Amino acid sequence: EADIYQTPRYLVIGTGKKITLECSQTMGHDKMYWYQQDPGMELHLIHYSYGVNSTEKGDLSSESTVSRIRTEHFPLTLESARPSHTSQYLCASSELGPGGYYNEQFFGPGTRLTVL
Amino acid sequence: DAKTTQPTSMDCAEGRAANLPCNHSTISGNEYVYWYRQIHSQGPQYIIHGLKNNETNEMASLIITEDRKSSTLILPHATLRDTAVYYCIPTGRTGSARQLTFGSGTQLTVLP
Numbered sequence: 001e002a003d004i005y006q007t008p009r010y011l012v013i014g015t016g017k018k019i020t021l022e023c024s025q026t027m028g029h030d031k032m033y034w035y036q037q038d039p040g041m042e043l044h045l046i047h048y049s050y051g052v053n054s055t056e057k058g059d060l061s062s063e064s065t066v067s068r069i070r071t072e073h074f075p076l077t078l079e080s081a082r083p084s085h086t087s088q089y090l091c092a093s094s095e096l097g098p099g100g101y102y103n104e105q106f107f108g109p110g111t112r113l114t115v116l
Numbered sequence: 117d118a119k120t121t122q123p124t125s126m127d128c129a130e131g132r133a134a135n136l137p138c139n140h141s142t143i144s145g146n147e148y149v150y151w152y153r154q155i156h157s158q159g160p161q162y163i164i165h166g167l168k169n170n171e172t173n174e175m176a177s178l179i180i181t182e183d184r185k186s187s188t189l190i191l192p193h194a195t196l197r198d199t200a201v202y203y204c205i206p207t208g209r210t211g212s213a214r215q216l217t218f219g220s221g222t223q224l225t226v227l228p
Contacts (some may be wrong), residue, residue, distance in 0.1 A: 032125070043218040090159050104150065105216060107159030
């Protein structure tokens, strides 16, 4: 079993609030990802990180920001939540293998965000 | 990344083999074929991957055609817990460590 955790699992919040979605992994993986998925729709990569102090934007534009101060922690922040941010947010991590390539991604259980 | 074509949905009787096809005719030589699945409301789960040889693990078998333009994921004895959306994802593994691009996948429903 993969050891990757997301909190909270569910969050209902009002418009304009600042929120931080937490993601932690205990596997020592250097690469971490955030995906966004609307109900019944495809997953889209919104952020990723190769390691500490490394963050990149993904394929889907997002108003969220991320940080990577510690290897095991990759929080996602929305400065001012809006109803359009209502979605499921999934965190994942992967390990750089001995051959110089990244192995499979392990996903957390997700945070389902509802902005009223 | 290579484009993929998968059936939108499939049904399978419990206890029977589930064969999920994927076409990836534009796959490049250095791209592996990864399979993930996503059970409703959960995070995706890695199943198996391969380059050109057939692969088997405790979850499934992966059959890749010789020209690598298509592959089939086989769940040998499907159970109700295998009901999920299955994604076929060609992706490179080296260099910039390409990201996974999830398409719409195949909704597999295992029927009792």
